[in-house]
Amino acid sequence: MALSLQVEQTAVTWEWGSALIVGRALLWAAEKKRVQKLVTEGKLSRSVVTRFVAGDTLEDAITAIKELNARGIGGILDLLGEGVQDAVGAGAAFEEYLLSIRRIEETKIDTTVSIKLTQLGLAFDKGACIDYVRRLAAEAQAIGTYVEIDMEQSEYVTDTIDIYKHLQKDFDDLRLALQVYLRRTPGDLEDMATIAPKVRLVKGAYKEPEDIALEKGKEIDAQFRFLTTWLFDKGADPGIATHDSDLIAHAHRAAQSSGSDKGSYEIQMLYGIRRDLQEQLATDGYRVRTYVPFGSAWYPYLMRRMAERPANLRFFLRALVGK
Ligand SMILES: Cc1cc2nc3c(=O)[nH]c(=O)nc-3n(C[C@H](O)[C@H](O)[C@H](O)COP(=O)(O)OP(=O)(O)OC[C@H]3O[C@@H](n4cnc5c(N)ncnc54)[C@H](O)[C@@H]3O)c2cc1C
Structure with a gap:
């Protein structure tokens, strides 16, 4: 009995440990240009990419959001790409975001627009980045929607929060993603x-050192619950972004305890993940939004999704070798 228990525990520890190693390797690979070249120019079948990404074009994302809207689910439009290196790249991303907002107005789809500040030049020109975000927030507000700011690697967190606080004075509908794993x-x-x-509360998707980020699943979940309760007490319109049923159940309880009704918060999930749960929550009368990525720069996004769930890796590797 004791022996079998020990064997079981070793198996669980090994499984958890190997998943952690695979996850870390994938997060490392997500930031390596040479691996990116190998994967994107390899035989990666479209089926892997299209499971998590709506398509290469804005129109693909609009089609996906129309389908979600028909099922009572809102969209969060996400133009793939990050870590833009120069002003020309930042200007081009700004124009693409602007075009997205125009198409939202024309098509009347129910969606917000999520932006990555490193796409708008945060790493090399914070002033220009603030101007871009201000203009996008104003355009979005003018057509009855709003901008959500993604949170990226830890080196950008202070500047991203500064920009949110600066612009929140003029645009109180702006939403900021915060990562639970950061201490x-x-x-x-x-x-x-x-x-x-x-706030959009997320566990956090990047490879971060242990001194600044929690690593154990249980600790991250405990901090997620604590911060969810905090948001219901002191935040506005919380966006609880997770596929974890226990954490969603905690959000429902926290809402009840704070006297908030179903309309006063949002559950957010990613395109292609837990569609059953997304639909069930919408059917049950909760506000649900799905993050819909589109564009050709899908590589780092896809690798982060693989790292979260190494079980996806088998599917990914099979497609890579064309089987
Ligand atoms: C709307 C939205 C916006 C986000 N924005 C940001 C951001 O700005 N910055 C940031 O760092 N992170 C962001 N993330 C990602 C987030 O940090 C997590 O990495 C991601 O949501 C997975 O964590 P989880 O809470 O779903 O919990 P997990 O413990 O990873 O997953 C819980 C369950 O969900 C299912 N699941 C989760 N991931 C997958 C997957 N890839 N494939 C298949 N099943 C899966 C599984 O059933 C799993 O058991 C965002 C997530 C969402 C939903």
């Missing part, structure tokens, strides 16, 4: 308590 996040939220921040 600093509870303090960042406390610092924003007086402005009742509108």
